Amino acid sequence: MSESLAPRAAALDAADELAGARKLFALDDAVYLDGNSLGALPAHVPDRIADVVTRQWGQLRIRSWTEGxxxxxxxxxxxxxxxxxxxxxxxxxxxxxxxxxxxxxxxxxxxxxxxxxxxxxxxxxxxxxxxxxxxxxxxxxxxxxxxxxxxxxxxxxxxxxxxxxxxxxxxxxxxxxxxxxxxxxxxxxxxxxxxxxxxxxxxxxxxxxxxxxxxxxxxxxxxxxxxxxxxxxxxxxxxxxxxxxxxxxxxxxxxxxxxxxxxxxxxxxxxxxxxxxxxxxxxxxxxxxxxxxxDGVSIDTVRAKSLALTDFFLECVAAYVPEGRVTSLTPAAHAERGSQIALRCDEAPRVMDELIARGVIGDLRRPDVLRFGFTPLYVGFADAERAARVLAEVLSEQPRD
Amino acid sequence: MSESLAPRAAALDAADELAGARKLFALDDAVYLDGNSLGALPAHVPDRIADVVTRQWGQLRIRSWTEGxxxxxxxxxxxxxxxxxxxxxxxxxxxxxxxxxxxxxxxxxxxxxxxxxxxxxxxxxxxxxxxxxxxxxxxxxxxxxxxxxxxxxxxxxxxxxxxxxxxxxxxxxxxxxxxxxxxxxxxxxxxxxxxxxxxxxxxxxxxxxxxxxxxxxxxxxxxxxxxxxxxxxxxxxxxxxxxxxxxxxxxxxxxxxxxxxxxxxxxxxxxxxxxxxxxxxxxxxxxxxxxxxxDGVSIDTVRAKSLALTDFFLECVAAYVPEGRVTSLTPAAHAERGSQIALRCDEAPRVMDELIARGVIGDLRRPDVLRFGFTPLYVGFADAERAARVLAEVLSEQPRD
CATH class of the missing domain: 3.40.640.10 (Type I PLP-dependent aspartate aminotransferase-like (Major domain))
Known part of the structure; x- marks a missing residue:
């Protein structure tokens, strides 16, 4: 494996104007790269739902249709x-x-x-x-x-x-x-x-x-x-x-x-x-x-961070993952890239299981695609670096098919 | 107003084998006769929803689709x-x-x-x-x-x-x-x-x-x-x-x-x-x-109580409400009656507002129908008696149109 890109990640996170948004979500130590399938829970939502259920439905009942x-x-x-x-x-x-x-x-x-x-x-x-x-x-x-x-x-x-x-x-x-x-x-x-x-x-x-x-x-x-x-x-x-x-x-x-x-x-x-x-x-x-x-978030800022994140993830993958084990299906050109990276990988099902076991949550699209979604409000550059690093570790331990 | 039917209501409630189900719901002192529009909140639901939101979505996230x-x-x-x-x-x-x-x-x-x-x-x-x-x-x-x-x-x-x-x-x-x-x-x-x-x-x-x-x-x-x-x-x-x-x-x-x-x-x-x-x-x-x-509730038992409730409500209305102020649109024959009573009333909009203000929650179907739903799991005979009594009070205070 080449030189660590962790310091770069730390610098990028330090300069990230959306970094503060992460605390708005209920997250743990895992790297959650499946927000393109199911977005993470905003931390204030449980209290709001409890109010809807207990007060609006439970107490006001039918009045909430007209008065609420x-x-x-x-x-x-x-x-x-x-x-x-x-x-x-x-x-x-x-x-x-x-x-x-x-x-x-x-x-x-x-x-x-x-x-x-x-x-x-x-x-x-x-x-x-x-x-x-x-x-x-x-x-x-x-x-x-x-x-x-x-x-x-x-x-x-x-x-x-x-x-x-x-x-x-x-x-x-x-x-x-x-x-x-x-x-x-x-x-x-x-x-x-x-x-x-x-x-x-x-x-x-x-x-x-x-x-x-x-x-x-x-x-x-x-x-x-x-x-x-x-x-x-x-x-x-x-x-x-x-x-x-x-x-x-x-x-x-x-x-x-x-x-x-x-x-x-x-x-x-x-x-x-x-x-x-x-x-x-x-x-x-x-x-x-x-x-x-x-509230107060510009979608242009989100887009800029999304591209920076996916660029950086691809850079980390190129640096860490042995040649030929994965191929990006996602276009390199910014104008053709959404907010996820899809990597074709012969051993995709086993690799994704192992990634998830090690706290890097992406998903599999059968038969051979590893999908990693980058949600700029709560994913950072250190997450991207760790995901690529763990992917490289898993692949280095996995026999090729 | 004729003789109170409250003692009859108490006796019917005492003999009601579904009376115990009421405690499964979050209810207050109002008589809730709008369960045919929005059923009352079962008391255990808020905790279950909190688990779905906080643990299944917030912690397990995407895994709940496959493992949950x-x-x-x-x-x-x-x-x-x-x-x-x-x-x-x-x-x-x-x-x-x-x-x-x-x-x-x-x-x-x-x-x-x-x-x-x-x-x-x-x-x-x-x-x-x-x-x-x-x-x-x-x-x-x-x-x-x-x-x-x-x-x-x-x-x-x-x-x-x-x-x-x-x-x-x-x-x-x-x-x-x-x-x-x-x-x-x-x-x-x-x-x-x-x-x-x-x-x-x-x-x-x-x-x-x-x-x-x-x-x-x-x-x-x-x-x-x-x-x-x-x-x-x-x-x-x-x-x-x-x-x-x-x-x-x-x-x-x-x-x-x-x-x-x-x-x-x-x-x-x-x-x-x-x-x-x-x-x-x-x-x-x-x-x-x-x-x-x-769980453990027979729909035949529910039906029997529903008919007894609507029979009793009609009896209370007949006993308490001045002649000619309301007309039931709901068939008297059991074979033709669901679990609600609809009363045509010239002053329906004002009357329903006043009923709700006094804790008897039915609803209005424009222009002139007072609708009272009887949900046997949580409505009792005393509720039916009180609803008819309050309706009679409201009508006696309301000028006829």
Missing amino acids: DWWTAPERIGDRIAPLVGAAPGRIVVGDSTSVNVFKAVVGAVRLNPDPARTDVLVDATTFPTDGYIAESAARMTGRRIVPVAPGELAGALGPATAAVLLNHVDYRSGRLHDLPSLTAAVHEAGALAVWDLCHSAGALPVGLDAHGVDLAVGCTYKYLNGGPGSPAYLYVAQRHQAAFDSPLPGWTSHEDPFAMSHAYTPAGGAVRGRVGTPDILSMLALEAALDVW | DWWTAPERIGDRIAPLVGAAPGRIVVGDSTSVNVFKAVVGAVRLNPDPARTDVLVDATTFPTDGYIAESAARMTGRRIVPVAPGELAGALGPATAAVLLNHVDYRSGRLHDLPSLTAAVHEAGALAVWDLCHSAGALPVGLDAHGVDLAVGCTYKYLNGGPGSPAYLYVAQRHQAAFDSPLPGWTSHEDPFAMSHAYTPAGGAVRGRVGTPDILSMLALEAALDVW
């Missing part, structure tokens, strides 16, 4: 997420799972672009599978067909038959960041609508939904937004589409006057139209509390 | 609900809102009965609005049409054009109980599938899904099942339909091997096929904890 913070939670929390993804207030609503929101968004996009000659919904062929499965269902139910396409080949696939395109901003496996502004522009050039999945970018890097003219977007809140396991996802609808947005799931809470209990459906305006059923309050208010950690 | 109780929660909790609605294990899956599950169920029913001559989806015209809105969307997206029909007129509306029928077991407004066995048989006689919404019956009375051959069913868990505000709903698919059930929301967690991250969708067998996205763990495990209050 319950009914408007989906749009209120949407407005808390909005600045992190470059959206103005009133464009994001929280609720349901990412999959359900993909369905709303893809069906909504096709209905916003209803020319029957536009028969195709292009779907990122490298996407997280649920997006493909759900887009397939959305296409089937709107009389369209799915065309899988790699994001790099999108330009050649777009055409007069394209109704909508569903893309992932950051690939969940490789960590590749796609060029949202230029891809969105290309989609628009072809007369189609762009739907973006922000699961692996929101909270890790600037998105700029409004600025880049994205049509619809969805994302989860349990990764970089630390909302808790399975916390509600969100839907973004650009302002210019809101009046015509036609949800396939027009539940009662998206009605313009839900408590009129009218048998005729009249949709509410704005983001509220993306609501469906009764909001899941425990999970929603846990998410709302979790978002407090973003 | 998270991943299998939807089907495991479905199996806890199953005996309360007369279903065998493996037929119910928990997750998403009731509205989303109505969509799965109605689309699923049409796809199970795909004869194009069956153009109609009959929907209870008296139903909670979201069922109608969502069924309309399901019909639109499967090339069918909605036909609203009052449950009493169902027999005449069924025919060779009927694909599926969506009915509410208990009407949310009037508290009328519909005859699930005979209506299901009539639907089957017409060659159609029966989808039942159990929101206002599950946990209040026997349902008998398997025994009566119901095809699909949905229900919420935050009323009589006390799962907490907006807690996840559930979907039942009869065993004979599971292999052909074709969900419109085929999210990755319904895949037969979700972590293969395959681009081809192969649905899991059994109830798991009704899953969609990542389960919402905080809300789900709160519900799971809440279901502990049913």
Whole structure:
């Protein structure tokens, strides 16, 4: 092993303007590099949840729907997420799972672009599978067909038959960041609508939904937004589409006057139209509390630290890990890198087990990918150095397959 | 006012074999008759949620998905609900809102009965609005049409054009109980599938899904099942339909091997096929904890107490409330009564405000319905007597409109 990079790590941590955010989280001595799967617990969330359960539900009970913070939670929390993804207030609503929101968004996009000659919904062929499965269902139910396409080949696939395109901003496996502004522009050039999945970018890097003219977007809140396991996802609808947005799931809470209990459906305006059923309050208010950690944090600062962290981790891996044992699947170019590093490794399953046993928590993507997520609010440079060092130790002890 | 019925109430409470269940809930001195909207907090739930948040999320983090109780929660909790609605294990899956599950169920029913001559989806015209809105969307997206029909007129509306029928077991407004066995048989006689919404019956009375051959069913868990505000709903698919059930929301967690991250969708067998996205763990495990209050409780005993409570409340209202001020919309016949009493009252909004101010918590259904839910696990006969007494006091002080 080459010279230790620990002193460099210490210097980088000392200069890190986000270093103070780590104390906002409940963390232990492990290096937690799985925040791109499940964000760590913000330390103040348990007390807030206890209040929601014991006082708001247990004591106020039904009054919390009208007198408390319950009914408007989906749009209120949407407005808390909005600045992190470059959206103005009133464009994001929280609720349901990412999959359900993909369905709303893809069906909504096709209905916003209803020319029957536009028969195709292009779907990122490298996407997280649920997006493909759900887009397939959305296409089937709107009389369209799915065309899988790699994001790099999108330009050649777009055409007069394209109704909508569903893309992932950051690939969940490789960590590749796609060029949202230029891809969105290309989609628009072809007369189609762009739907973006922000699961692996929101909270890790600037998105700029409004600025880049994205049509619809969805994302989860349990990764970089630390909302808790399975916390509600969100839907973004650009302002210019809101009046015509036609949800396939027009539940009662998206009605313009839900408590009129009218048998005729009249949709509410704005983001509220993306609501469906009764909001899941425990999970929603846990998410709302979790978002407090973003107060005063600039997403540009987060992005700068994320790139510095992943650069440094790759440098440590190159320095410590014997040649040829791992290969980065994550692009070296900053413009193409999200906030994770994916390393291909022949012995990946055994290596990840051993890393976890030694307090370096990443995850495995079968069959051979070691995935390390870097969450700038609570991961530091010493963590990155230790992760690479332990990885080198584990590999040096593991026979090659 | 006539002679007090308080001594009768005391005697009935003394003989109540469910009286001991009340101590399982966090209750105060109010009479809580809104458990048909939001069930009371089971007293042990806050500690269980604190463990989920602080230890499972905060300390174990991502390990809880694989080593803990998270991943299998939807089907495991479905199996806890199953005996309360007369279903065998493996037929119910928990997750998403009731509205989303109505969509799965109605689309699923049409796809199970795909004869194009069956153009109609009959929907209870008296139903909670979201069922109608969502069924309309399901019909639109499967090339069918909605036909609203009052449950009493169902027999005449069924025919060779009927694909599926969506009915509410208990009407949310009037508290009328519909005859699930005979209506299901009539639907089957017409060659159609029966989808039942159990929101206002599950946990209040026997349902008998398997025994009566119901095809699909949905229900919420935050009323009589006390799962907490907006807690996840559930979907039942009869065993004979599971292999052909074709969900419109085929999210990755319904895949037969979700972590293969395959681009081809192969649905899991059994109830798991009704899953969609990542389960919402905080809300789900709160519900799971809440279901502990049913341990050792017979739903037949619950039903017997429910009818005794609503009988007694109507008796107290008749005895105490001046003639002509309220009219019960809830059927007198036990076979047609759910677990609530709905009283029409000209001054309903002001009266309900005043009842709540005096510690009798019901709710208002605009414009003129006072709704009182009787949850046998924690409402007693003295509560019913007090509610009627306070109602009489309020009305005697209120000018008639």
